[in-house]
Amino acid sequence: MFYAVLEGLRRFKIPHSFKFVSIITLYARWIREGRLKVDPSWNKEGLKVTVQDPCKLVRQGLGDQVAEDLRFVIKAVVGEENFVDVYPNMSNNYCCGGGGGSIQAGFREKRMRFGRYKFEQVAKTGADIVVTPCHNCHTQLIDLGTYYKGKFKAVHLWNLITKALVR
Amino acid sequence: MGAGSVLVVGGGIAGVQAALDLAAGGFYVHLLERGPAIGGVMAQLDKTFPTNDCSMCILSPKLVEVGRDLNINLLTLSEILEVSGEPGNFKVRIRKNPRYVDESKCIACGQCAEKCPKKVPNEFDRGLSQRKAIYLLYPQAVPLKYAIDPRHCIWLKKPGRCGFCAKVCPAGAINFEDQPQELELEVGAIILAPGFETYDPTPLENFGYRRLPYVMTAHEFERLLSASGPTRGELIRLSDGRIPRKIAWIQCVGSRDINRAKVPYCSSVCCMYALKQALIAKEHIKGPFEAAIFYMDMRTMGKGFEAYLERARREGVRLLRSRVHTILPAEEGLLLHYVDEKGNLKDESFDMVVLSVGLKPHPTLPSLSQVLSAPQDEFGFLETRLLENRPGVFVCGVGAGPKDIPETVVEASAAAARVENLLAEARHTETREKTYPPERFVFPEAPRIGVFICHCGINIASVVDVEAVTTFARELPDVVYAGHNLFTCAQDTINRIVATIKERQLNRVVIAACTPRTHEPLFQETLRAAGLNPFLFEMANIRDQDSWVHPDDPERATQKAKELVLMAVNRVRLKRPVPLATIKVRRAALVVGGGLSGMQAALSLANQGFEVALVEKSQELGGFARRLFREVYGKPLKVLAEELAAKVASHPRIDVRLGVTISNVEGSVGNFRTTLSDGNVIEHGVVIIATGARPYLPQGRFAFGYGEDKRVKTLLEIDELLERKDPLLKELRQAVFIQCVGSRNEEHPYCSRVCCTHTMEQIIKLKEINPELEIFVLYRDIRTFGKKEILYQKARELGAVFIRYTPERMPQVETKEGLKVLVFDEILKRDLVFEPNLLILANGIVPDAASRELAQFYKCATTSEGFMLEAHLKLRPVDFATEGVFMAGLCHYPKFAEESLSQALAAAARAATVLAKEDLPAESLVAQVDPRRCTACGQCVALCPYHAPSLEEVRPFGLVSVINPSLCKGCGNCAAACRCGAIQVKNLEEEPVLAAVEGSFGRIWY
Amino acid sequence: MLTEKIREIAKKLLEEGKIEAFLCYEGTSHPFRNRAVLVKSPEEVKKLLWPSFGVINLATPLQKLKGQKAGILATGCVSRAIVVLIQEGQLKREDLFVVGVPCPGMLDPSKVRDKAPEIIDVIDDLKDEVLIVTPEDKIKFSREELLRNNCQECRHPVPPLYDLLLDFSGREKSPDPYRRVQEIEDLTLEERWQWFEREVLRRCFRCYACRQACPLCYCPTCFVDDSRPQWVGKTRDLIDTALYHLVRAYHLAGRCVDCGSCEAACPMDIPLRLLTKKLEKEALLAFSFEAGLDPEAPLLFTSFDENDPEDFMLTSELKASGKI
Amino acid sequence: MAEMAPLLITPETRPKLREIFEKELSFVNLDLCLTCGMCASGCPASGIDGLDPRKFLRLIMFGADEKILSSQWIWVCTLCDRCRYVCPMNINIARMVYRIRGMVPKEKRPPNLQRSCELQKKTNSTGIPNEDFVWVVNDVLEEARQEPGWEDLKAPIDKKGAEYYLNQNAKEPTVEPEEMVHLWKILHVVGIDWTYSSKWWDGANYCLFTGDPEDWEYTLRKQVETIEELGCKYYINTE
């Protein structure tokens, strides 16, 4: 978890010489610098894509800036017209219910109930794909999809990037 | 030079009130305003609480007064560059920015704005509407002059291009070469009234402002309601034009929020304006309408505010004690997801959400404080101690901290008093007398009546067919002019009336508009300015008594308006010119009550050079302040009171009378004769009533064991323990406070305003002495308004736990075996039982029983609760309705010692506006006796409470009744009682009344 | 006996110069008419007599003797009229010498007139019998029957104000002073209006004799003669006549001493007194006020009391019914 | 829920939890709560087990410590901090939940969660041996290189001096190894010098949620040591 390292370094005052950065930030930088060329034309049927802002990465992590980068990358990868946003989002997003060890804690029924807002919000966009740049969100969104019979698929961002990769 | 003039910075209600009081007090005022017109935020309001008066209606007479006062130099579009010198002799460099319109030529006809192609967002309407690059701030602006906005004018950006306005202007007033001017003012003192800015909620994106449609700030909503607003007062959603049938208000947006908004104080006014907007919105919408307010504490602690809250509840406004995390988009509206007081999750959709935004220091405040080296406090407002920021520089209004309009007006007058104290000797040294054109001798002329009918925005025109009434009036005999205007009280219309009177040689004027009680003086001034005797005038009230009360019957309301106009015409035709009477002012004041307020008022007046008699019924000065141990302006109140008492006792111009009450009063403003209980008689021109109030003694339903168990005490008793550092306080383990003891119930339906803050101060002191002490506070609404919110936060920080109770489920106290306090906690849905070693009752303040009797001596009234009834709750909070009688302190309403001191100064300033004059206008429409018909039966002499009539030998008629014009008040009692018809009241004889009655049947009276 | 007492006292007063003139009654050629007379010398005293038909209230001519020290014969109502005039500044107490008579009541000429076609004399024993002498014979009537209405309903036969009271036993206070008023009050609203229209409005032809006779109507310009504004029409229109009588009666509220001059003066015998008697009754019940008893007391309309009745008001009625 | 018996609050009922939050973690501002309900209205866990953030604080205020420590709610809350995002008094409920979780004895905590933290302290959250991780990576790499154009795809492990260090969530190597290839391809195209590490490579760290700061610190320090050893300039946290 992004937050585990970010907050850990701060709270436990662990000296370190490296700079801690999120892959999302790098995706965006690389695309902007042209080092990572992507082409959205693969998305011929115009699959509609929405996004899940992971709490630990956005609200408790790098805030709206990284959420903007996340959207920049997705639009670049699936085509701006195919992206549809959820509301509320970014630093004020709904927590999907997967974090805080709740998946491991095993209270499935309560976890599903926790995630109902997230499900309704994503379902409402009518998106076919929801990008989940965090493993807990990924698992949880899949569970919510099955539990509430949603029609969206939860994927990591790298899946879409590779589809749009230009060598 | 300069000591006799004052610089007032800021043209809002604070600056306007201070300027008017100073000008009336004999000082020349330079009123500096940033924008193109004065009026400030109050001009943007639609209605004002708690009276629901239309804001412009009560503000515009004051603005017009400023515009016309010879002793107020209005400097618009101006700002301060530099200040030097010291109190009594400041030099101020001002920059007057170019208006690009010649003020002397512009007649505000509006042609320029029509032709100007450049549309820009209108900041007066908070950007909801558009205005042109050349614009008028608002329809009733004072001065009513157009101005060009240099940031948007095409010509000014690229000279040579556009310039349509100059081509079209009939008066040739446009001047693109206008340059900023710098002027140097010499003034004796400076009053800062910088006003405020409302909080911009964009950073709180969870409220969705500017992200979701239908979310607007309360400031914008106020413009939506206003008749001069973007939709002319029609309440619709600007985005889709639909009528919002269900609106939610969200409180504390940008207040009491140390997290995202970083605003720790409470803005004091948002609860009240939300209630008002809910009530007024209901009025603007025909058909079903629902309002809900989401709040933390409903803070209605001003005078008349609690009753207003109850009225809102009665009219169906839902008050939900819960706050909303995020406003969500819904189909054609918004969805609010909230947890109600009982803890149940609720989803409710609304058509519109209004964010009750708080008050912030004005963005220009930092530069102002820098230029004037006026220190700011930790919230960014200007520092003040009893309104003084630094020697010679005073601050009033929201510039010094969040407050509502009545408090602002009090502070403005108080600041004026502080200035008058400083510059007492320079009074009248730089003021000019007002001159009127010579009065035209109209006696021989046949009546030539002019009828002016008002739209009052939509208030009249939306019901009464104003055109039809105008054409009806035009055909009446002797009516030579009939016209109608959008706002007759606006400056331009007033000037047009003056011009029409001269052009058409009118000798009588009828104005069909609102109530004469508020606007008659303004229009009479207009007649005088046109050289016409002010009494050749009659008003037809076609708004408050016609359009507003017959909205669903426009046809018969229009017919009624016609008849009201005819009645006015019949009545005015018979009116004759009456000379303006004046009475000599006795330059001395009487102050009743020697408490904090009385002493401060007396001191201020004495320092201004007026003789003062101070009457106190007890044997010592200081009153209740002696028994309070709060810190006020850095000193214990007890010490402050004793200092004031010493100053008063030793002041050469203050005659202190102890152990004396008032037994009789005669006379009126300018010369009162008050007889004291010891027989002495005091002659004075004005009187300030400062008789204070007393604490509520817990009893009946609100006893809570008081008197039965000695561990149950009131706040004041705890003050005494704290003062004595009583060892008992150290052994305490658990203490419980109960708030609203004796306030906010049927018997005392008002909030005593001070108890919540008093409780917080005591918690902090108790915790200092005994950190281990556990404190629980049972409350209904914590009302630590304004900067006092910091005390509430400190109390919580120190561990005090607050538990809310409702009147339906009062806390119970048992004193049989040990002291037990039981209360139901809504959040845990459980009863909590405490076993405190000390139960402290936050008892309220109740009016003094003698208030009503004292008020009647001066022909004043008290409110139903027993406090003194002021002339106008909002704009005349220290004046009584009776001229020359003012009030200060707790007898007006419960308030803090600081507020009492301010109100005392305000009362002194208001009294000074009378004492500063040699003579005062007296009642001109007085009774007269026709000696030929008088039989000296003496009935009139026996009737008159003012002893105006008396029987005297008058050659050649013998003994007849003669009426002393300076004593007669014009009530007409003697005229109605005189069988022989010998007595008639000027312009109020039998005939005009009968003529009016004939008019109501559509018949002319000749 | 009563006449002699009157002549005796008048003669004494004139001789002692206490008074310059004495205002009393004298007989006339008409068997049942008396008229006021002013005697200035002791010799003329023999003209004076106790007037069985003294319908004119001497207080009216008394006002013309301003400045002269005058004596006056004063029955109960005349004395009360004098008190009211003193209260209203029209007479000065020190100019008057009031010879009070415990009034036996006076006879009503209209009633006597109807008793016989031709009457040559009327003998009144001032107690209980009256003899009407006709050319044929003498008819005896009970005095009560011929008494004037106001004397039947008189509440104050004994004069409240006098310098000297003749010792004579006059009438008792009337036990039922408001009998006739009650009769009208008992009628329904409709009937009362019809009574008013029939008895007053249709018969009055606006000769204003009532106003001239009344001692308390001394206004230089009466409201009815007012021209700016002329709100009461001069015509015999019912409403104008109604306005005149109503305002005249209202102007006497708390002042009228019920001396009956108005009714006696009215050529059409209109029961004018009932209007003022009604107001007298209301003033007594509501404010326990009676006119002309004490020169120092305030008048009805120049005084008030904290708990004057206000249940007649609409707001009191609405409050009682819980509507406001 | 029916109204329970009255809660007796005498000077003796010393609320322990509240004591901790006032003394040790005073920055959480527990006492400043205005009971306005904003947190409760925004928290997805509101209403579960009849609890919501406001009620949770209230229970602490009145010392219902047992009820809290034994509730499942503290495990349902995901510490997502959405309540503090709007709280006018900036009350850090997530931090309090974290502290309370730490006070629950290890054996009473949700077993899987506690175990995955224990595993984390040994190798990684799923507990697969580090060697297996290395093996799987190379195996998948082998296979991925078959794809035309990706012959020289790399997935370096323990490459000293690499500029970027990349952590790897234990789920992929354990359950769906081929998911790792996508990122490798991307990094390959971008052409950065990166490396995994063979130990302490796991991006997930469930010790963040069990409530024992020392576990979280231990696992994190291990990671830092590994990276410092490798001398990487950047530490990339994977998706």
Place this chain on the structure above:
Amino acid sequence: MSWEPRIIAFLCNWCSYAGADLAGVSRLRYPPTIRIVRVPCSSRVSPAMILDALKSGADGVLVSGCHPGDCHYLTGNLFARRRFFMLKKLLEFVGLEPERVQFAWVSASEGDVFAKVVSELTEKIKLLGPNTRFRKILGGKI
């Protein structure tokens, strides 16, 4: 068109007129049957004004002033109370319907009371029907 009663109301400037204004400010509704004449005090209203209003065709006359004790001129309304009492008794005695001439106390803060007074008075007079008895019709009946 159904007959609408016409009521003349003499309102004292300081209290009842202000109460009528307050009814307006509070947007209360009452029937438009009333025509208000502003007088300085209820004690200014003489019988002439009341009777003339009836004569001129008013179906009802209302005189309203301050509550006892609130009069701006101290005692005006107290004197007026006696006058109104006597006038009302006299008019009833001669057969005028008592509902037609009404007196009231309405203070400056009683906007609702004023609206109620007007509505109630209008209802009462609607029951009575037009004032035929006291109205003077030119060329009137002899």
